[in-house]
Amino acid sequence: MSGESVYQREVYGKTLVELGRENKNIVVLDADLSGSTRTALFAREFPERFFNFGVAEQNMMAAAAGLASCGKIVFASTFAMFATGRAWDQVRNCICYSNMDVKIVATHAGITVGPDGATHQALEDIALMRVIPNMRVFVPADGPQTRDAVMAALHLPGPVYIRLGRDKVPSHAHPAAFVPGVAETMADGTDIAVFACGIMVRHALEARQTLLQEGIQCAVINIHTIKPIDQAAIILAVQRVKGVVICEEHSVIGGLGGAVEEVLAGCGYPVKIARIGVHSRFGQSGSPADLLKEYRLAPADIAVEARQLLTS
Amino acid sequence: MQINELETKARQVRRLIVQMLEKAGSGHPGGSLSSADIMSVLFFHVLRHDARRPRDPNRDRFHLSKGHCCPVWYAVLSECGYFPQEELWNLRRLGAMLQGHPDTHVPGVDVASGSLGQGLSVALGMSLAAKIDARTYRVYCLLGDGEIQEGNVWEAAMAAAHYRCDNLCAVLDYNGFQIDGRVEEVMNIEPIADKWRAFGWHTVVVDGHSIQQLVDAFAKVKGVGGKPSMIIAKTVKGKAVSFMEHVVDFHGRVPTKEEAARALQELSDER
Known part of the structure; x- marks a missing residue:
C-alpha cells in the first residue's frame, strides 16, 4: 500500500532548487529555521535569492509582500506555529489583502512534532489560514504530493499556504x-x-x-x-x-x-x-x-x- | 520644483486633506497635516515616478506605513495625476476606491497598509527586490511616532541594516501625539535618534516643516552607502491649521463644516 518514507520538507527543499533553476523570479525567505525547513538547500544554490530574517517572522511575512509587489514569487518558510500564529496579521493585511504572490510553506505542523511539546505543535494553522480571503490551503499527504503542491502553488497567482509535517511519511500510490x-x-x-x-x-x-x-x-x-x-x-x-x-x-x-x-x-x-x-x-x-x-x-x-x- | 513652489503645493495638499476629511465625516487629520510637507517634498521633488506609468519597474517606491494618514497620500497622488481629484470626495464611502486605510485598488499604492508597524518591512522587501535585480530605484517609507512602538518596526530596522539597504530611506513623522495622548506619556520612544543609530541606520534630525531642510536631507542621504537612512522629521500635529495644532483630539476627529471653512481660510494662498 505504501512506498518509501520521505520527509516532506526534504522534498520541498529539493523542489525549490529545481524550480529556482528554471524560474529566476523565485525568492526564498526563512526565519532561522532553514536547516529544518530545508530552504537551506535553495540558499546554498542561490544565495542571492535567499534571505534569512533571523527569529523575526512578522518582518519576514511583511517583507515577502514587499518583494512580491516588485514582481517576485516568494516562498516563505518557518514552523507552522510561527508562520500562521506569530505573523497572522502580516499574512492577512500585507500578503492576502493585497493578493500577493507569496507561498507560505510551513513545516512542523501538527502533534507529530513530538518531544518539543505544545508551544511548537500547530493545531490551529489550517483554521487560521483558511479564514483569510484570497488564501488557498494545501495539505499534501506525502512526499510526492508535496512536490506537486509546491509546483501547483508556483503557477497559481496569489497567496497559498502549504502545511507540512516534521516526520518522514510513506509515499502513496x-x-x-x-x-x-x-x-x-x-x-x-x-x-x-x-x-x-x-x-x-x-x-x-x-x-x-x-x-x-x-x-x-x-x-x-x-x-x-x-x-x-x-x-x-x-x-x-x-x-x-x-x-x-x-x-x-x-x-x-x-x-x-x-x-x-x-x-x-x-x-x-x-x-x-x-x-x-x-x-x-x-x-x-x-x-x-x-x-x-x-x-x-x-x-x-x-x-x-x-x-x-x-x-x- | 523650487522651494516656494513646494510650499504652495503643500498648502494645496493640506486643503485637500481638510476637504476630503470633512466630506468623509471620519478619518485622521492630525497626522495627515503633520506629514504634508514631507509628502509634498517626496512626491513633487524627490521621487522619480510618472503617474502615467504606475507599474514602471524602475520607479522609486513609496510606502506609507502609518496607513491611517492616507488622506495625505491620496492628496499627493491625485495632485500627481494618478487618479482624478473627484475620487477624493468619495473617501470612506461604500464601494469607493479610496478606503479608510489604503489598498492596492489605488494607482500608486503597491501594498495595503493600516495595521501599524508593518510598512517598514514592506519597504525592506521592495529594497531587497531592487538589490536582486540590480535596479537603481530607491524606496521611501513614512512612519508614525506612535507606530514605532510596534516590535515589528525594530525587526525591520535590524534587517535593513543587516542587508545594508542603502537604497532605503525611512522618514519618521515625529509629531509627538498618538490617540491616547502624548507619545512620551503613553509609551516613551526617546532617545529615538540614538535608537536608530544603534540599529545601524544613518540618522538625521530635521524640522519636518522646513521644505529646505527636507529637500537637503533627502539629497544628502542619497549619497550614504552601506546602510539605510532615517530622517527624523520633527513636526506639529495638525500643522498649519491653528485650532488643530498640538490638539490630540484631531488625531482621529475630522473638522465640522464650519471648522473646515475656517481651516481653508487659513490655508488659502492669498493670505
Whole structure:
C-alpha cells in the first residue's frame, strides 16, 4: 500500500532548487529555521535569492509582500506555529489583502512534532489560514504530493499556504494527479466515507484495511486542498455511505472538519459524522507514536469511530 | 520644483486633506497635516515616478506605513495625476476606491497598509527586490511616532541594516501625539535618534516643516552607502491649521463644516 518514507520538507527543499533553476523570479525567505525547513538547500544554490530574517517572522511575512509587489514569487518558510500564529496579521493585511504572490510553506505542523511539546505543535494553522480571503490551503499527504503542491502553488497567482509535517511519511500510490481544489479518492467503499488530509490519509487507509476484514467498506478521500474545498466530491461521497469520519492532525475546530461540515450543513443531505482530531486541547511532549495514541489520531481510533457510526 | 513652489503645493495638499476629511465625516487629520510637507517634498521633488506609468519597474517606491494618514497620500497622488481629484470626495464611502486605510485598488499604492508597524518591512522587501535585480530605484517609507512602538518596526530596522539597504530611506513623522495622548506619556520612544543609530541606520534630525531642510536631507542621504537612512522629521500635529495644532483630539476627529471653512481660510494662498 505504501512506498518509501520521505520527509516532506526534504522534498520541498529539493523542489525549490529545481524550480529556482528554471524560474529566476523565485525568492526564498526563512526565519532561522532553514536547516529544518530545508530552504537551506535553495540558499546554498542561490544565495542571492535567499534571505534569512533571523527569529523575526512578522518582518519576514511583511517583507515577502514587499518583494512580491516588485514582481517576485516568494516562498516563505518557518514552523507552522510561527508562520500562521506569530505573523497572522502580516499574512492577512500585507500578503492576502493585497493578493500577493507569496507561498507560505510551513513545516512542523501538527502533534507529530513530538518531544518539543505544545508551544511548537500547530493545531490551529489550517483554521487560521483558511479564514483569510484570497488564501488557498494545501495539505499534501506525502512526499510526492508535496512536490506537486509546491509546483501547483508556483503557477497559481496569489497567496497559498502549504502545511507540512516534521516526520518522514510513506509515499502513496496516487490514483490521480494533484489538481488544486480536486479531492483525490484513494479508495472506494459504500459503508463509510473517510475524509482525511496530511498524514491522516495513511491512517485512514490503514483503518480501511482493518475494517475490510470485518466486512466494512470504507471510501477514503484525500482532501489535500482545504480551500477551495471540493464541495462536489464531498457531497457525492456522502450520498453513497451510511456515515462519515473526518480525520485531521489539527483541532477539530475550524480545520478540515469545519470545512467539510460547512459543505454538508449547506447541502441538505442528512449524514452521521464522527470527528478524529484534537478536541480543543493543547499538545504535549512525547514521541509521535505515543502522541497519536494519546490524542486518538491512530488508525485504530478511526476504525472505532467507523464501527460506532454503523452500529449507533 | 523650487522651494516656494513646494510650499504652495503643500498648502494645496493640506486643503485637500481638510476637504476630503470633512466630506468623509471620519478619518485622521492630525497626522495627515503633520506629514504634508514631507509628502509634498517626496512626491513633487524627490521621487522619480510618472503617474502615467504606475507599474514602471524602475520607479522609486513609496510606502506609507502609518496607513491611517492616507488622506495625505491620496492628496499627493491625485495632485500627481494618478487618479482624478473627484475620487477624493468619495473617501470612506461604500464601494469607493479610496478606503479608510489604503489598498492596492489605488494607482500608486503597491501594498495595503493600516495595521501599524508593518510598512517598514514592506519597504525592506521592495529594497531587497531592487538589490536582486540590480535596479537603481530607491524606496521611501513614512512612519508614525506612535507606530514605532510596534516590535515589528525594530525587526525591520535590524534587517535593513543587516542587508545594508542603502537604497532605503525611512522618514519618521515625529509629531509627538498618538490617540491616547502624548507619545512620551503613553509609551516613551526617546532617545529615538540614538535608537536608530544603534540599529545601524544613518540618522538625521530635521524640522519636518522646513521644505529646505527636507529637500537637503533627502539629497544628502542619497549619497550614504552601506546602510539605510532615517530622517527624523520633527513636526506639529495638525500643522498649519491653528485650532488643530498640538490638539490630540484631531488625531482621529475630522473638522465640522464650519471648522473646515475656517481651516481653508487659513490655508488659502492669498493670505
